[in-house]
Amino acid sequence: MVELTFRAMGSQILVVLESRHVHSAASLGWIPALFEQWEQCLSRFRPTSELSQLNARPQEWVMLSPILWQVVDVALQVAKQSDGIVTPTILPALQAAGYRHSFDSAGGVLAEQEAPFEQQMAVLDWRLIDVDQRHQAIRLPAGMQLDLGGIAKGWAAEQIADLLAPMGAVLVDAGGDIAIRGPRHAGQPWVVGVAAPLGSRLPTAHPHEDLAILQLQQGAVATSGRDYRTWMQGGQRQHHLIDPRTGQPATTDLLSVTVVAPTLVLAEMAAKRVMILGSSAGLEWIETQPELAALLVDQQDRQLISSRFGQFCWQPIEVC
Amino acid sequence: MPPQPKPNHAASANLLISAAAIAGTLAGWAALSTQVPSAEVLPEAASAAAAPAVALPTWLQSPPNIPTLATVATLVPQQDQQLVAADPAQPAAAAPVVANPPPLRQVTAPPAPAQPARPVVIARTRSSR
Numbered sequence: 040m041v042e043l044t045f046r047a048m049g050s051q052i053l054v055v056l057e058s059r060h061v062h063s064a065a066s067l068g069w070i071p072a073l074f075e076q077w078e079q080c081l082s083r084f085r086p087t088s089e090l091s092q093l094n095a096r097p098q099e100w101v102m103l104s105p106i107l108w109q110v111v112d113v114a115l116q117v118a119k120q121s122d123g124i125v126t127p128t129i130l131p132a133l134q135a136a137g138y139r140h141s142f143d144s145a146g147g148v149l150a151e152q153e154a155p156f157e158q159q160m161a162v163l164d165w166r167l168i169d170v171d172q173r174h175q176a177i178r179l180p181a182g183m184q185l186d187l188g189g190i191a192k193g194w195a196a197e198q199i200a201d202l203l204a205p206m207g208a209v210l211v212d213a214g215g216d217i218a219i220r221g222p223r224h225a226g227q228p229w230v231v232g233v234a235a236p237l238g239s240r241l242p243t244a245h246p247h248e249d250l251a252i253l254q255l256q257q258g259a260v261a262t263s264g265r266d267y268r269t270w271m272q273g274g275q276r277q278h279h280l281i282d283p284r285t286g287q288p289a290t291t292d293l294l295s296v297t298v299v300a301p302t303l304v305l306a307e308m309a310a311k312r313v314m315i316l317g318s319s320a321g322l323e324w325i326e327t328q329p330e331l332a333a334l335l336v337d338q339q340d341r342q343l344i345s346s347r348f349g350q351f352c353w354q355p356i357e358v359c
Numbered sequence: 360m361p362p363q364p365k366p367n368h369a370a371s372a373n374l375l376i377s378a379a380a381i382a383g384t385l386a387g388w389a390a391l392s393t394q395v396p397s398a399e400v401l402p403e404a405a406s407a408a409a410a411p412a413v414a415l416p417t418w419l420q421s422p423p424n425i426p427t428l429a430t431v432a433t434l435v436p437q438q439d440q441q442l443v444a445a446d447p448a449q450p451a452a453a454a455p456v457v458a459n460p461p462p463l464r465q466v467t468a469p470p471a472p473a474q475p476a477r478p479v480v481i482a483r484t485r486s487s488r
Contacts, residue, residue: 050487189487215485230478234485252478264486297484353478 043067047074048082048192049143050214054199057223058207070199077198080106081191083130083184084141093177094130094184100169100176108175114190117308118165125311126165129281130184136288137272138279163283188279189311192216193261193303216261218303228254230353236266236295239340250342251334252353253299261306263314264295282315289315296321297334299351309333318343 043054043064054070061067080089089107103111114127162182169178179185196213203209204220210229211218219229232249253260265278265288282289296313300306309331313321318337325333325345332347334356342356349355 053482055481192487210482212482212484214487215483216487217482217484229482230480232480232483234483236486249480249483252480253484254478260484262484262486267486295486354475 041067043070045071045074046143047071048078048195048213049084049141050192051212052196052214053210053212054203055210055212056203056207057209058203060206073199074195077106077191077195080104081110081187083186083188090185090187093179097179097181097183100171100174100178102174102176105175110187110191110194111177111185113194113304114185114187115165115168115170117190117304120305121308121312123163123165123283124315125308126163126283127185127187127190128163128165128168128183129283130186131182132163132281132283132286133186133279135286136277136279136281138268138277163286189216189263189307190304193218193259193307197259197303213303216259216303216307218259219255219257222256226256228256230254231260233260233262233297233334236264236336238266239294239336250336251297251348251356253351254353255299255351258299258301259303259306260297260299261303261310262295262297263307263310264293265289265291265314266294280311280314291315291317292337293318293321294336294338294340296336298325299332299348301330305330 041056041058041061041064045052052071052074054067056067079085079087082088083090083094085091089104093101093103093107111127118126118128162180167180167183171177192213193216196211196216196218200209200211200218200220203211208221208223208229209219215234217231219231222228231253233251233253235248235250263280265280268279269276271277278288280289280291281287291314293314296310298306298309298313300309309325309328310333313325313333313335315321316324318335322333322335322343322345325331329347331345332351333345334348335343337343344356
């Protein structure tokens, strides 16, 4: 088993490969370089990135590179699938809420942010984006900018998993969002823990013990939460999950949501959607999706699971 | 001048109590001896079915040996007499030695139900960090 860890896209990345052909992490050295290339294209925190240049040219047709085009296309599909709840159009709302710098560049903690003097109503409706499929070009309306954060990271993890899959069984963990391709040796599943949200008071026998232990041979698992990437603005705690219906950080009774899905992009979308919808509507929606299973933790530290979540667990978990 | 012995008030009190007790005993004895009826003065009804005369027990035929004051005084414990604690509990007697003890049989707890080993976690899902 070969393991490679590095930092990219504001997250810790872990690549695990079980292969008869690859015996050292050095042979995986091209992966961080690929992440760096993608980040230079997709990051909203880099002024020179292709995404930043796109955001700086509203109301203009802009032809996109194959990478940016592919990720924007995925993000718009996610927006459509989520009925606009998970959309890449939230960047102005995120900045207005105080999320203007990456956590990595700020040393992991954002200082208290000043509220903007004049908060413009962000344009969040993804359907206002013009798309030219033939020329792989888009045109953003005035007041709209894109943030590809979570989608880009999930997409990148899937790319690496697909590239390595012909060589053996693969697990790619991008900051807690995990893509898996194939069972381990002797048909053993990959074992993935579900970490308790930061600051929760969930009873665990050991510090950092997992809420659940999942066994997966294929597919993905992602967690969305408001326990991390939070900051203070105007005396109020803010988080990065923007509800496009209000343009504000979502008011939700949930601390975190973990979703098991066939693909990481789908898991990421579903986890974020349930977070924004809240426990009742979120769990109800999950149950209508036969490909999805979810574990929810609410702000009273109660755990809720969908009817299909148990089939991925090593042992039954106690829920409220 | 040699130190004068202090009057022993407690000993005097004990002596008085002993004298009073002797006087009470003598008075009781006298009363008892006058109340014991003789066979000749039993009522007629009683004498008809009376049992044959029984000799007085020896202890009633002569006055008891009443100690004199001097004797009582010697029986009063001295004030400086030390109280002696009771003997401490004796150690338990050794268990008898069995000539041919049966061989000891080793007792083991029943095996606990098998718990599946906790699998090793390769990665953890959590909100992005």
